[in-house]
């Protein structure tokens with residue numbers, strides 16, 4: 338419809354011009370040197386019009402010739418860009434399909450056609466990564482990291498590679514750099530927390546901990562590694578306040594309190610934790626300042642009062658009584674522990690030690706032999722174990738060194754049970 342209107346309007350204008358020219362009256366005379374010229378006005382008008390059109394076409398042609406190379410360059414660039422965009426799409430599709438070789442080929446093509454842009458570098462790095470070409474991926478990530486507009490992407494890639502290599506020092510340095518490039522990124526927070534745990538930077542792990550994190554364990558570990566005594570005391574207090582039943586938290590807090598000259602408060606902390614979760618290390622720390630065996634018995638009694646029925650209290654009283662030469666008391670407490678059902682190697686070896694201390698009689702020698710025979714058959718002593726993977730550890734750790742799970746290392750025993758098919762299975766039994 339618009340086309341018809343344009344044609345009609347153009348035809349009307351042409352007819353109007355022709356009519357105007359045809360209706361022009363008179364003639365035009367011109368003399369140039371020896372030449373003279375005379376023509377009717379409509380002919381001159383038409384001639385001028387044709388001349389104008391010819392001049393216009395000549396100027397257009399010259400313009401085309403001047404601008405042709407530039408236009409050709411622009412056309413070529415446009416074609417490269419379109420081909421580059423197509424290569425990016427193909428590389429993305431290949432990445433999505435897990436076709437490593439095709440992804441690498443298309444990523445390299447897109448890089449050749451479009452140059453090193455954040456998009457092509459990310460594609461090249463990812464393609465290298467899924468093809469197992471770690472050095473190729475690292476080179477692309479480094480190129481990204483050097484660009485101010487995409488540094489975070491490059492650092493993130495390099496960080497992931499360092500974590501996969503288990504190069505924790507390098508990973509921690511990259512995480513700090515990534516934090517500077519993109520402060521407060523949620524993803525990075527998780528990675529930094531993980532790294533802090535892996536590298537034993539417990540105060541940092543605690544600072545980055547989310548609501549579900551085992552803060553008591555992290556704070557206890559931070560207190561153990563913190564060189565500044567005042568800060569260490571703060572961490573230890575935080576740990577114990579979070580979980581007064583956590584033995585390492587009580588140990589850390591009591592130790593730091595004692596260093597700060599608050600021995601009485603340290604004992605209170607140890608006694609309170611003994612009331613819920615008695616552990617030999619709590620008693621060892623409580624008795625540490627006391628050298629005289631009878632003083633140690635007295636302190637052990639005060640500690641045991643907090644949890645009198647627990648076998649651990651009985652074992653403590655038996656051991657300290659034996660050290661003080663009170664063999665009768667020692668036997669009484671050790672037998673209470675044994676009769677409570679505590680069938681562990683340490684109970685029987687303690688009974689053997691008591692029998693030995695009771696004198697060089699045939700009865701005591703028999704009792705000692707019996708106890709040692711029982712010890713050989715008894716269950717294992719409790720130890721620190723990761724509840725997540727079952728690894729036994731020589732000492733408590735805030736995170737399992739084997740599986741990396743934080744806050745899962747607990748004091749207890751694993752009973753080795755033989756199933757009917759005779760295969761050995763490990764059954765976790767945590768002591769209370």
Ligand SMILES: [Zn+2]
Pocket residue numbers: 723724725726727728737738739740741742
């Ligand atoms: Zn574990």
